[in-house]
Amino acid sequence: MLTSAILSDLDAISDIHMDSITGSVSVLMGKKFVKNLYQTLFNDDNSTILVYKENNELIGFITYTTDFRKTNEEIKTKFSLSQMLIFLLKVTTNIHTMKLFIQQFLFHLYFPNHRIQGYIFIFTLAIKSRYRKQGIGTKLIKHIKIISRKSHSSIFLDTAGSNQKAINFYQKAGFHQVFNAFDNIGFLYQP
Numbered sequence: 001m002l003t004s005a006i007l008s009d010l011d012a013i014s015d016i017h018m019d020s021i022t023g024s025v026s027v028l029m030g031k032k033f034v035k036n037l038y039q040t041l042f043n044d045d046n047s048t049i050l051v052y053k054e055n056n057e058l059i060g061f062i063t064y065t066t067d068f069r070k071t072n073e074e075i076k077t078k079f080s081l082s083q084m085l086i087f088l089l090k091v092t093t094n095i096h097t098m099k100l101f102i103q104q105f106l107f108h109l110y111f112p113n114h115r116i117q118g119y120i121f122i123f124t125l126a127i128k129s130r131y132r133k134q135g136i137g138t139k140l141i142k143h144i145k146i147i148s149r150k151s152h153s154s155i156f157l158d159t160a161g162s163n164q165k166a167i168n169f170y171q172k173a174g175f176h177q178v179f180n181a182f183d184n185i186g187f188l189y190q191p
């Protein structure tokens with residue numbers, strides 16, 4: 001069953017994120033940080049969290065915004081000074097994260113936020129590992145594609161160049177690659 005997330009889903013969503021979006025800066029920051037991000041999306045008027053449940057078990061989710069600029073501003077205001085310091089500490093003391101951070105920084109110079117404005121922007125999509133390859137991700141993305149057709153807005157997202165499963169997934173879902181820079185691949189779906 002596909003439905004909008006409720007507040008009590010955020011814990012399960014954060015757990016799936018921690019297990020699935022591996023190697024990301026958010027995961028390195030820890031579950032509390034991740035849950036805070038989902039809490040922000042949950043409260044943000046322009047963002048939606050859709051969940052897929054079977055027998056009351058949360059199996060997967062997708063998050064997106066229809067106004068990237070406003071949602072991004074909202075996320076930034078939730079960063080406290082102490083979180084910023086922890087973030088900088090984690091980024092600068094871990095070589096892998098530092099590389100990731102520099103790549104993300106260069107990527108944003110190459111593809112600045114304002115270029116995402118006007119699109120439906122997908123932040124995250126993840127399915128619990130034992131339920132993957134059963135068409136659940138496709139169900140979630142199909143729903144966003146219907147919204148995209150109804151609202152005449154394209155969908156944009158970016159994923160790590162090393163995430164071959166996700167690349168295959170988005171290609172099969174009808175997205176086409178718009179750029180490949182600093183180990184980030186941008187995908188666009190035009191209704």
Ligand SMILES: CC(C)(COP(=O)(O)OP(=O)(O)OC[C@H]1O[C@@H](n2cnc3c(N)ncnc32)[C@H](O)[C@@H]1OP(=O)(O)O)[C@@H](O)C(=O)NCCC(=O)NCCS
Nearest residue numbers: 020125126127132133134135136137138165166168169172
């Ligand atoms: C990417 C992801 C969301 C796909 O969800 P899913 O429910 O497993 O995908 P589906 O079963 O709907 O697969 C649809 C198509 O995607 C591609 N695909 C999915 N998983 C794949 C894999 N492990 N290897 C290769 N291709 C894959 C295939 O083309 C597949 O079609 P097929 O089953 O006819 O071969 C899931 O693997 C996941 O949660 N990964 C971890 C988190 C992540 O990387 N998220 C995306 C970046 S934010």
